Amino acid sequence: xxxxxxxxxxxxxxxxxxxxxxxxxxxxxxxxxxxxxxxxxxxxxxxxxxxxxxxxxxxxxxxxxxxxxxxxxxxxxxxxxxxxxxxxxxxxxxxxxxxxxxxxxxxxxxxxxxxxxxxxxxxxxxxxxxxxxxxxxxxxxxxxxxxxxxxxxxxxxxxxxxxxxxxxxxxxxxxxxxxxxxxxxxxxxxxxxxxxxxxxxxxxxxxxxxxxxxxxxxxxxxxxxxxxxxxxxxxxxxxxxxxxxxxxxxxxxxxxxxxxxxxxxxxxxxxxxxxxxxxxxxxxxxxxxxxxxxxxxxxxxxxxxxxxxxxxxxxxxxxxxxxxxxxxx
Amino acid sequence: xxxxxxxxxxxxxxxxxxxxxxxxxxxxxxxxxxxxxxxxxxxxxxxxxxxxxxxxxxxxxxxxxxxxxxxxxxxxxxxxxxxxxxxxxxxxxxxxxxxxxxxxxxxxxxxxxxxxxxxxxxxxxxxxxxxxxxxxxxxxxxxxxxxxxxxxxxxxxxxxxxxxxxxxxxxxxxxxxxxxxxxxxxxxxxxxxxxxxxxxxxxxxxxxxxxxxxxxxxxxxxxxxxxxxxxxxxxxxxxxxxxxxxxxxxxxxxxxxxxxxxxxxxxxxxxxxxxxxxxxxxxxxxxxxxxxxxxxxxxxxxxxxxxxxxxxxxxxxxxxxxxxxxxxxxxxxxxxxxxxxxxxxxxxxxxx
Numbered sequence: 001x002x003x004x005x006x007x008x009x010x011x012x013x014x015x016x017x018x019x020x021x022x023x024x025x026x027x028x029x030x031x032x033x034x035x036x037x038x039x040x041x042x043x044x045x046x047x048x049x050x051x052x053x054x055x056x057x058x059x060x061x062x063x064x065x066x067x068x069x070x071x072x073x074x075x076x077x078x079x080x081x082x083x084x085x086x087x088x089x090x091x092x093x094x095x096x097x098x099x100x101x102x103x104x105x106x107x108x109x110x111x112x113x114x115x116x117x118x119x120x121x122x123x124x125x126x127x128x129x130x131x132x133x134x135x136x137x138x139x140x141x142x143x144x145x146x147x148x149x150x151x152x153x154x155x156x157x158x159x160x161x162x163x164x165x166x167x168x169x170x171x172x173x174x175x176x177x178x179x180x181x182x183x184x185x186x187x188x189x190x191x192x193x194x195x196x197x198x199x200x201x202x203x204x205x206x207x208x209x210x211x212x213x214x215x216x217x218x219x220x221x222x223x224x225x226x227x228x229x230x231x232x233x234x235x236x237x238x239x240x241x242x243x244x245x246x247x248x249x250x251x252x253x254x255x256x257x258x259x260x261x262x263x264x265x266x267x268x269x270x271x272x273x274x275x276x277x278x279x280x281x282x283x284x285x286x287x288x289x290x291x292x293x294x295x296x297x298x299x300x301x302x303x304x305x306x307x308x309x310x311x312x313x314x315x316x317x318x319x320x321x322x323x324x325x326x327x328x329x
Numbered sequence: 330x331x332x333x334x335x336x337x338x339x340x341x342x343x344x345x346x347x348x349x350x351x352x353x354x355x356x357x358x359x360x361x362x363x364x365x366x367x368x369x370x371x372x373x374x375x376x377x378x379x380x381x382x383x384x385x386x387x388x389x390x391x392x393x394x395x396x397x398x399x400x401x402x403x404x405x406x407x408x409x410x411x412x413x414x415x416x417x418x419x420x421x422x423x424x425x426x427x428x429x430x431x432x433x434x435x436x437x438x439x440x441x442x443x444x445x446x447x448x449x450x451x452x453x454x455x456x457x458x459x460x461x462x463x464x465x466x467x468x469x470x471x472x473x474x475x476x477x478x479x480x481x482x483x484x485x486x487x488x489x490x491x492x493x494x495x496x497x498x499x500x501x502x503x504x505x506x507x508x509x510x511x512x513x514x515x516x517x518x519x520x521x522x523x524x525x526x527x528x529x530x531x532x533x534x535x536x537x538x539x540x541x542x543x544x545x546x547x548x549x550x551x552x553x554x555x556x557x558x559x560x561x562x563x564x565x566x567x568x569x570x571x572x573x574x575x576x577x578x579x580x581x582x583x584x585x586x587x588x589x590x591x592x593x594x595x596x597x598x599x600x601x602x603x604x605x606x607x608x609x610x611x612x613x614x615x616x617x618x619x620x621x622x623x624x625x626x627x628x629x630x631x632x633x634x635x636x637x638x639x640x641x642x643x644x645x646x647x648x649x650x651x652x653x654x655x656x657x658x659x660x661x662x663x664x665x666x667x668x669x670x671x672x673x674x675x676x677x678x679x680x681x
Contacts, residue, residue: 078494079517146535151542178485181542182528265492265529276528282492286531289393290494290520292419293402 052309059303062296070303076267076283083300085307087267091184091277092308095259096252098188098273103196104245110196111203112229127204134197142261145190150262153189154181158274177272182264185273190258195248202244206237243323250316254308256281280308358385360630364397364410367496367551368614371431372410374645375638382637385630394496394520401425401617407627409617412496413520414596424620426669427594428662429613430635432584432652434552435501436575436610438560440540441467443480445561447574450475452566453508453601453609459547460488461511462526467545475566482545489539489548492529494521500612501549504600508609552580553650567609568601579608580652589658595665613654618670625672632666632679639663 062070062083073084110130114123158179165175210233218228234241264276265286278286284301291298362372369391376387392400394411401409402423409425420427437456439449455471458464464471468481491498502518516522530539533554540546540560552575555562564572573579586604587597599611616635622628639662643653654662666679 075523077523078521079519079523146538154543178487180487180528182530182539260492260531261535265531266527267523286493286529287521288395290395292395293399 052306055302055306055309059299059306062299062303065296065299070300071307074267074269076278078287078297081296083296085280085300085304087269088278088280088283088304089307090269091187091263092253092279092281092311094184094273094277095187095191095263095279096249098185099191099195099252100245100249102189102192103199103248106192107196107199107203107248110200111207112233114200114204115207116225116229116233130197130200130204134201138194138255139257141190141194142258145186145258146261149190150181150186152181153186154179158185173271174273177270177274179274180264180276182262182276183274184263184277187259187263187277187279188273190262191252191255194255194258195251198251199244199248202247203241206240206244207233210236239322243319243321246315246319246322250312250319253312253315254281256285260285280304284308358630359388360385360407360627360634361388361390362397362408362410362616362631363390363392363400363406364617365394365412365496365614366391367412367433368410368431368651370553371642371646371649371651374649375634375642378642378645379634379637382641383633385634387634393494395494398617401619404619404623407622407624408631410615411617412612412614413499414594414615415617417594417596420594420617423617425617426620426665427596427615427617428635428665429595429597429615429654429658430638431646432580432599432611432613432654434575434580434583434608434611434652435497435504435549436552436555437563437565438537438540438548438550438555439563440544440546440561441482441484442544446559447562447564448479449563450566450572451563453504454511456547456565457505457509457512459486460490460505460524460526461515462488463511484545487543487546488524488527489536489543489546490524490527490529491521491532491536491549493531495532496520496612496614497533497549497551498522500600500610503612504610507601556650565609567605567607568603569605569607571605573606573608575608577647577650577652579606580611583607583609583611584613584652585655589655589661595658595662611652620669620671622670622672622678625678628670629678632670636663 066073066083070083071085071089073082074086074090075082075084076087077083110126114127114130118126158175158181161175162179166172214232214236215228218232223231259279260282263279263282265278265282266276267278267283268275269277284304287297287301291301369389372387372389376389380386389410390406394413397406397409397411398415398419400406402419402425410430411427415423415425415427437451441449451472452475455464455475458471465486467484467486473481499518499520502512502516502522505516506513506518516525528539530536530548533550536548536550537554537558537560540548550560554560555575562575564574566572582604583599583602586602586607587599589595589597592598595613595615597613599613601609602611616631618628618631639654639659646653663679667677670678672678
C-alpha cells in the first residue's frame with residue numbers, strides 16, 4: 001500500500017527534479033509520510049469494520065434461530081441451548097441508570113466545589129486525586145467492591161435501606177429481600193464510583209470554559225454562588241453536561257470486570273434491586289472461555305456483543321453530537 | 330473467516346482475562362497446549378520437573394476447556410485440555426484422541442456458626458433441593474434429621490455457584506443430575522446452567538469468598554482449593570448410603586471403582602460410584618490429541634511428556650491434592666497412543 005511508483009508522483013516531483021536529488025528525496029519522504037498517515041487512519045476503520053463483521057456474522061445463527069425475540073427473551077439455558085438477551089439487556093441498562101442517578105449529582109457537586117468554592121491551594125490536590133481515581137484499573141474496583149463493599153452492603157447499607165424505604169408502596173419493593181450484598185444495586189454503586197471521576201473531570205473542563213464575564217456580571221447584580229451556578233454556569237454548559245453524562249454512561253454500559261465481581265451473576269429478573277442479575281459484558285466474560293467451538297452459545301454471546309456494541313455506539317454518538325458545539329468554541 | 334476470527338478473539342479475550350498469558354517463542358523440542366484451568370497447577374508442576382529432567386519445555390495456557398477444544402480443532406496447539414469429556418461426535422469429526430491425566434474431586438462448603446469442617450452431613454438430593462430453592466432454611470427438618478446433635482440455625486440458605494463456565498460446574502451438576510430426578514428435569518448438567526436460586530461468583534476463589542462473606546451460604550469448589558484454604562467442607566452421602574468425609578482415600582476409592590474397561594474415549598464416570606468408602610463427586614480431566622498430527626515430532630513430545638508424568642508425576646500431583654490414575658488405566662492410554670496416533674504414512678508415532 002505504501003509502495004510508490006514514479007508514475008504515481010504528482011507533477012511537482014518531476015518539475016523539481018532539476019533542483020537536485022536531495023529535494024526529490026525529501027518529497028518522496030514526504031509522500032511516504034503521507035501514505036503512512038493515511039494507512040494508519042485506514043487501519044482504524046478496517047479494525048472497526050472487521051469487529052462489526054465478526055460480531056454480525058458470528059451472531060447471525062443465534063438471530064436466525066431465535067429471531068428478534070432473542071432480544072426480549074429472558075431464557076438463558078446452556079443445557080437446552082435456549083438463549084435470550086432480555087436479562088442481560090435489563091441488567092446492563094438498570095445498573096447503568098443506577099450509576100448515573102448516583103454519579104451525576106455527586107460529580108456536579110465535586111466539579112462546582114473545585115471550580116467555584118474551593119480555595120486555590122485545594123484545587124490542585126483534589127483535582128489530581130480525581131484524575132488518579134479515573135486511572136484506577138476496573139479490576140481493582142471489582143476486588144475492592146467484592147471484599148469491602150459487598151460485606152458493608154450486606155451488613156449495614158441494605159438493612160438500613162430496607163427500614164427506610166421498605167414501608168413505602170412500590171418503592172419498598174425495590175429494597176426488599178435478603179441482603180446478600182451482591183446484586184444489581186451494588187453493581188450500580190460500584191459503577192457510579194468508577195464513572196464519577198471521569199464525569200467530574202469533564203464537568204470541571206466545562207465549568208472552567210464558562211466566560212468569567214458572565215459569572216462576574218451575575219455576582220455583580222448580587223447573585224449567590226448557588227444562583228450563579230443554577231442560572232449561569234449550568235445553562236451555559238447544558239449541552240456539554242448532557243454529553244459528558246452520556247460519555248460516562250457509555251463507560252458504564254461496557255464495564256466488565258468490576259460488574260462481574262459484584263452483580264451476583266444470575267440469569268433472573270426480580271423486582272428487588274438486591275437480587276443478583278447479569279449484564280451483557282459480565283455474561284460474555286463469564287461464559288466465553290467455556291463456549292464450545294461453533295456452539296449456539298458462542299453465537300448467542302457474539303450476538304450479545306453486537307447488541308452491546310450498538311447500544312454503546314448510539315450512546316457515544318449522541319454524546320459526541322452534544323459535546324461538540326460547546327467544547328469547540 | 331468467522332471461525333478463525335472467533336477463535337482469535339476468544340484467544341485474545343482469554344489471554345486478557347488471565348492477565349499474563351503470553352506466548353513464548355517456541356523452541357525445538359518445546360510443545361504447546363491450551364485449555365482446562367482445573368489441572369493447570371499440576372501441568373505446571375509437571376512441566377517444570379520435566380524440563381529439568383529432559384530439557385523440553387511445555388508451554389501450557391489455561392484458557393478454559395472450551396478454548397482448549399477450539400484451539401485443538403483448529404490445530405493451533407499441539408494438544409488441547411478439557412475438564413468435561415468432549416462430545417463423541419465432535420471427537421470423531423475433529424479426529425482427536427481423548428485420554429485422562431489426573432483425577433480431581435469437588436466438595437461442598439458452608440458458612441455456619443459453630444459448624445466445624447466435615448461435621449455437617451448432607452445428601453445429594455438435599456444439596457440439589459438447596460440449589461433449586463426448595464430447601465430454604467438451615468433448620469429444615471430434612472437437614473436436621475441427618476444431623477442429630479448439630480444445632481442448625483433458623484437462617485436462610487444462600488446457594489453460591491460458579492458464574493463462569495467451568496469444568497467444576499460440569500462435574501457438580503452431573504452429580505446433582507444423577508442423584509436428583511428433579512434437578513435433571515429442571516436444570517441438567519453443563520459447564521454453565523440455568524440456576525434456579527442463589528448467587529454466582531467468578532472462579533473458585535470467588536465462590537469461596539462469597540461463602541465467607543455471607544452467613545448461611547453454601548458453595549462448591551474443587552477439593553484442591555478447599556484444602557489449601559481450610560474451608561468448612563461437609564460430608565456427603567454416597568450411593569451405598571454411607572456418609573463419607575472428603576479425603577484422598579475416599580477419592581481414590583471412587584477412581585478405583587470406576588468402570589474404565591467398557592467405555593469409549595476413556596469417558597468413565599466416577600460420579601456417585603458404588604464403593605462403600607467412595608466420595609461421590611469425582612472426575613477425571615482430559616487431554617485431546619490429534620490422531621493425524623501435522624507435526625508428528627511435537628505430538629511425540631506430548632506423549633513422551635505424559636508418559637513421563639504417568640511414571641514419575643504421581644507424587645507431584647498428590648502434593649497438589651490431585652489423585653493419580655490407576656496403573657491399569659495408564660497402560661490402557663499408552664496402548665491407545667500406539668494404535669491411534671499415526672503420521673502421514675500411517676505408521677504409529679508412539680513405539681514402546
